[in-house]
Amino acid sequence: xxxxxxxxxxxxxxxxxxxxxxxxxxxxxxxxxxxxxxxxxxxxxxxxxxxxxxxxxxxxxxxxxxxxxxxxxxxxxxxxxxxxxxxxxxxxxxxxxxxxxxxxxxxxxxxx
Amino acid sequence: xxxxxxxxxxxxxxxxxxxxxxxxxxxxxxxxxxxxxxxxxxxxxxxxxxxxxxxxxxxxxxxxxxxxxxxxxxxxxxxxxxxxxxxxxxxxxxxxxxxxxxxxxxxxxxxxx
Numbered sequence: 001x002x003x004x005x006x007x008x009x010x011x012x013x014x015x016x017x018x019x020x021x022x023x024x025x026x027x028x029x030x031x032x033x034x035x036x037x038x039x040x041x042x043x044x045x046x047x048x049x050x051x052x053x054x055x056x057x058x059x060x061x062x063x064x065x066x067x068x069x070x071x072x073x074x075x076x077x078x079x080x081x082x083x084x085x086x087x088x089x090x091x092x093x094x095x096x097x098x099x100x101x102x103x104x105x106x107x108x109x110x111x112x
Numbered sequence: 113x114x115x116x117x118x119x120x121x122x123x124x125x126x127x128x129x130x131x132x133x134x135x136x137x138x139x140x141x142x143x144x145x146x147x148x149x150x151x152x153x154x155x156x157x158x159x160x161x162x163x164x165x166x167x168x169x170x171x172x173x174x175x176x177x178x179x180x181x182x183x184x185x186x187x188x189x190x191x192x193x194x195x196x197x198x199x200x201x202x203x204x205x206x207x208x209x210x211x212x213x214x215x216x217x218x219x220x221x222x223x224x225x
Contacts (some may be wrong), residue, residue, distance in 0.1 A: 009213055037155060043168060045147065047154040089214070093155075100149065100201065102216035 004094050006103035013082045014111050020067075021077045021106045023092030030054075032096035034068065034075045039089040039105070048090070051075065082110050114139070116206050116217035124223045125194045133189040133220045137206030144187040145214060146172075146179055149201040161187060162210075194224045 004025045013019035025034070036048040051059045051068050058066050063083075067076045079086055087110045092103040117136040125131050137144050146158040157171040161181040172179065176194075181187040191198055201221050205214035 006213075035154075039157075042170075043145070043157040043160060044171065045155040045157055089211075091214075098201070098221065100203070100219060102203075102205070102214075104213035104215050107211070107213075 004092055004101045004103040006090075006092055006106050008106045009104070010107045010109070012109045012111060013079070013086075015082055015084060017082055018078060018080045019082055019108065021079075021090050021092075021108065023075045023077070023103055025073050025075065025092075025094045025101075027073065027094065027096065029096045032094060034066075035093040035095070036064070036066070036075075036077045037091040037093060038086075039091065040085075040087075045091075049077065079108075084110050084112060086110050116204060116215050118202075118204055118217035118220050120220060121218060122221050122223070124225060126225055127195055128193050131191040131194050131198070131222055131224075133191075133202050133204075133222070135187040135189070135204035135206075135217055137187065137204075138215050141206035141208050141215070143207045143210060144181050145205045145207070146187070146189050147203045147205070149203065149219075151200070155203070158189075167210075191222075194222075196224050198222060199224045 032053045034051045038046045038048050049059050049061045063080045065078045089105045091105045094101045142163045144161045147155050149155050159172045159179045160168040176192045178190045201219045203219045205216045207214045
């Protein structure tokens with residue numbers, strides 16, 4: 001079974017600083033997708049970034065980037081120049097062949 | 113401690129039938145969230161429930177969809193008179209408190225024919 005682990009229940013960052021959220025996963029597949037979702041207080045899930053496992057290049061979306069280490073099965077999210085609006089729950093997710101698994105989430109607090 | 117359980121894992125319904133999706137939260141969790149993942153789209157929040165109460169249903173369609181989380185038993189997401197557009201994966205998650213980590217179930221894949 002594929003499992004996704006987020007080992008940091010809570011993280012805190014100073015505004016304008018950089019923070020990295022960890023995610024590891026377990027799979028025997030070679031081709032799959034990885035995601036980071038942001039859930040603000042509104043509870044709507046916002047797709048932050050998506051990575052295809054066959055692509056070696058790390059995905060980037062403005063201030064958000066990932067460090068994808070396929071051999072280590074690690075998929076961390078780096079948020080640069082943190083803003084107050086980045087405060088939210090962040091979920092890491094894995095998908096293979098329509099089977100999707102989620103981590104339990106990391107609550108990010110941004111301090112002004 | 114068993115994780116969040118959802119059943120059935122796969123459900124096929126004809127247009128106009130009712131679909132009932134069940135979610136058993138982790139032991140000790142009294143908060144349940146339902147999400148929907150449409151093909152080629154991301155995850156969408158539908159409803160947030162605490163035992164016997166709907167806290168937030170802002171993401172749930174006003175018609176045909178309802179959810180409950182009774183004092184005893186699993187949370188149920190009910191879709192009446194299903195249409196093809198309801199075909200999606202439905203995930204539930206449970207948490208011990210509001211605003212804390214959410215543990216997701218494996219999802220129910222609904223196909224409407």
